[in-house]
Amino acid sequence: MTSAAITHPDAAAVHVDVRRISQRFSSGRGRDLLALDRVDLQAHRGEFVSIVGPSGCGKSTLLYIIAGLLRSSDGEVLVDGKPIVGPDPDRGLVLQNSSIFPWRTVAENVAFGPQMRGVAESERRSLVARYLDMVGLSKFANFYPRELSGGMKQRIAIAQMLACGPSVFLMDEPFGALDSLSREVLQDQLLQLWERDRKTVLFVTHSIDEAVLLSDRIVVMSPLPGRVKEVVRVDLPRPRQETRTLPEFGRLRGHIWSAIRQETMEVIG
Amino acid sequence: MTIVTVSDSASRAEGEGPGAPKSPAAELHRIRFAAVVRYYPVFLIFLIWEILSRLDLLDPMFMPPLEDVARTFYQEVFVTHELLHHIGVSFMRAGAGLGLAAVAGIGAGVLMGRVRVIESFLDPLISALFPTPKLALFPLMMIFLGIGDASKIGLIFLGCFFPIVINTYTGVKNVDKFFIWNALTKGASQRQLIWHVVLPAALPIVFAGLRVATSTAFLLIVASELIAANDGLGYLIMFAERSFDPALMWSGILVIAGMGFAVDRLLLALGGRLFVWQDNNK
Numbered sequence: 001m002t003s004a005a006i007t008h009p010d011a012a013a014v015h016v017d018v019r020r021i022s023q024r025f026s027s028g029r030g031r032d033l034l035a036l037d038r039v040d041l042q043a044h045r046g047e048f049v050s051i052v053g054p055s056g057c058g059k060s061t062l063l064y065i066i067a068g069l070l071r072s073s074d075g076e077v078l079v080d081g082k083p084i085v086g087p088d089p090d091r092g093l094v095l096q097n098s099s100i101f102p103w104r105t106v107a108e109n110v111a112f113g114p115q116m117r118g119v120a121e122s123e124r125r126s127l128v129a130r131y132l133d134m135v136g137l138s139k140f141a142n143f144y145p146r147e148l149s150g151g152m153k154q155r156i157a158i159a160q161m162l163a164c165g166p167s168v169f170l171m172d173e174p175f176g177a178l179d180s181l182s183r184e185v186l187q188d189q190l191l192q193l194w195e196r197d198r199k200t201v202l203f204v205t206h207s208i209d210e211a212v213l214l215s216d217r218i219v220v221m222s223p224l225p226g227r228v229k230e231v232v233r234v235d236l237p238r239p240r241q242e243t244r245t246l247p248e249f250g251r252l253r254g255h256i257w258s259a260i261r262q263e264t265m266e267v268i269g
Numbered sequence: 270m271t272i273v274t275v276s277d278s279a280s281r282a283e284g285e286g287p288g289a290p291k292s293p294a295a296e297l298h299r300i301r302f303a304a305v306v307r308y309y310p311v312f313l314i315f316l317i318w319e320i321l322s323r324l325d326l327l328d329p330m331f332m333p334p335l336e337d338v339a340r341t342f343y344q345e346v347f348v349t350h351e352l353l354h355h356i357g358v359s360f361m362r363a364g365a366g367l368g369l370a371a372v373a374g375i376g377a378g379v380l381m382g383r384v385r386v387i388e389s390f391l392d393p394l395i396s397a398l399f400p401t402p403k404l405a406l407f408p409l410m411m412i413f414l415g416i417g418d419a420s421k422i423g424l425i426f427l428g429c430f431f432p433i434v435i436n437t438y439t440g441v442k443n444v445d446k447f448f449i450w451n452a453l454t455k456g457a458s459q460r461q462l463i464w465h466v467v468l469p470a471a472l473p474i475v476f477a478g479l480r481v482a483t484s485t486a487f488l489l490i491v492a493s494e495l496i497a498a499n500d501g502l503g504y505l506i507m508f509a510e511r512s513f514d515p516a517l518m519w520s521g522i523l524v525i526a527g528m529g530f531a532v533d534r535l536l537l538a539l540g541g542r543l544f545v546w547q548d549n550n551k
Contacts, residue, residue: 069450089456099447103469103546113455116465146548157451164455 014081015045015200016066016168021075023061023226034225035061038075041219041228043168046198050211051219052256054264058226059204063172066202067093079168089113092166096173098153100145100160107132107141109156113164131159134193151182155189169201176205187213191240212252213240220256222263230259333516338523341516352505356524359501362418363490366425367482374430374482375475378437379463382444382471395434403428404492411497421493421501428489429482436478440471473544480536487529 023036035058043049051059064070066077068087077084079091087093100109110128119127132138135155145153154174161169174190175183191214194201205211211218215234222229234252236243243249305312315335321327322334329337345352381388407424414420444467452466468475494503502525509517 064450067450067454069453087450087453089454091454093451093454095447095451097447099445099451101448101451101466101469102548103472112452112457112465116452116456116458116461144546146546160451160455170454 013044014042015047015079016041016043016202017078017081018042018062018066019076019078021062021065021072021077023058023065023070024073036065036072037225037227039221039226039228043200043202045200048194048201048203048214048216049219050203050205050215050217051221052205052208052211052260053221053226053229054223054260055206056226057221057223057263059221060172062221062226063093063170063202063204067091067170069093089117089164090166091168091170092161092164094154094157094161094169094171094174096176098145098150098157100153100156102145104145105141106137106143106145106148106156109145110159110163112160127163131162134162135159135189149182151178151186154178154186158190158193167199169199169203171201171203173205174203175210176207183210188241190214195239208253208256209244212236212249212256213243218256220259222260224263232256330513330515333519337516338519341514342520342523345517345520352520352524355500355502355505355521356528359490359494359503359525360528362421362501363425363486365418366422366489367429367486369422370426370429370433370482371479373426374433374478375437378434378475379441379467379471381434381438382441383463383467388438392438395431395438399431399435403431404489407493407496416497421490421498424493425486425489428485432481432485433475433478436481437471437475440474441467443474444470473540473547476536476540476543480533480540483532483536484529487525487532491525 018039018041021036021039022034025033025035027033039058039062041049041051041062051062053059061070065072066084068077068084068091084091101112104112107128110131111124114124114127128141129138132141135158137152137155137159140148140152145156148156157174175186178186187210194214201214203211203214212234218232218234219228220230220232221227232252232255236246236248236252318327318332319335322329322332342352377387377391381391403424406427407420410420410423410427414423448466448470449462452462457465490501491503491506494501495507496503498504502521506518506521506525509515509521
């Protein structure tokens, strides 16, 4: 475990490069709220990076800036060395609450991205079949989202993102609204998916367990203003299916918790 | 917002119950029977009406026996075809006004919801004009557009435009930010965003506005034809009243009531079909 090592020696492999991002929100009454304060973060190609921190640390805001949905007050985001100018299907996004479209069937939801870029109907069908199979929901192709459980909806959201062929996955507490059983199942599925394709993942969560289980590195943030407090490397062996029982798991967990305990208490208290 | 009323979904649920008949003909019969049962108060009033006139308790100058009304109706529809002409004319005017209002109202509502400059320009105008009773503008419309079809279509357009534009604007404004973000990260252009996300998401509310506008259109068509027209159902009712023909007057009234009811039911059925995806338990 190495702490506070933000820059990586192998700079060529940096895939997503967040440089001194600051974000100010005007809160009315002339006072500005500093949501993010000069945040630096690098994710290397094929790396699984989690961002954890108590509420108010700006972790979701940071993710939306990387997605190109919010414009930062200061700093820049580079992907493959080029500054981003807006949202792009190459940076896929999965949100916490089902953002899949309720007026589209499961299959139509998965086909959304390809349809937007003008992929032919027949090709779309095979893409849908492939990604629905990947998330294990082929049987539900013609269902509407309202007929599905929360966990199924999130799997559709993941399939919808996969169908756009992104090289970066941006995930904003994708399992945050699920019950703990569904959550563990989806964590395992995501790990399998990632271990096969090795895409770059930026994963926002408030669950330390989840971050330790999934990540190569964990960016620990502190709130008000949102800052990177520490970067923790997770050197647990993969695959991680049995990781929860290792002593190292508990040690990492305890370390991260002690790093953010103080601020979390302040935020909650 | 739900379009389908509680009683509608209840009657649909009945049809899907385990006791539902299998054959389509039997099913149709059952639906008809269910409709009669459900609207029995209407039939009861018709029955009381008929009995009271037979007992000479109603002044035939105001309330002729229902049988006379039915006979007149039959005569006007199947023999002289007079009534059909009036229905056609009224429908055309109402439909033209409503159709134009739908196009303009949905267009303006979407623009208001998506473009800040247009929103800040139109919002105060609409807020100021919306409470004005549009019928008060009818004399003005006649000065500008004459006493023919144009002034009536114009009046209906005005009356229908407001509920449609306000609902569309509200619906577009309230589209979940995350739907829009999701679409943008999947490569949707601004135009695709409107067509594939904003409009479908707002459609249930837009549709509710259309329903309100439809009843407004019926109100205004009759009112404007009562005031000044040479044909149309409003004219027919007024003409019958002036020529002491209460049976004809009642035919006109019942036809317009039936039309309003039928069109509203049609819209409800269409809404139920369009919005199967909606989660009504939310």
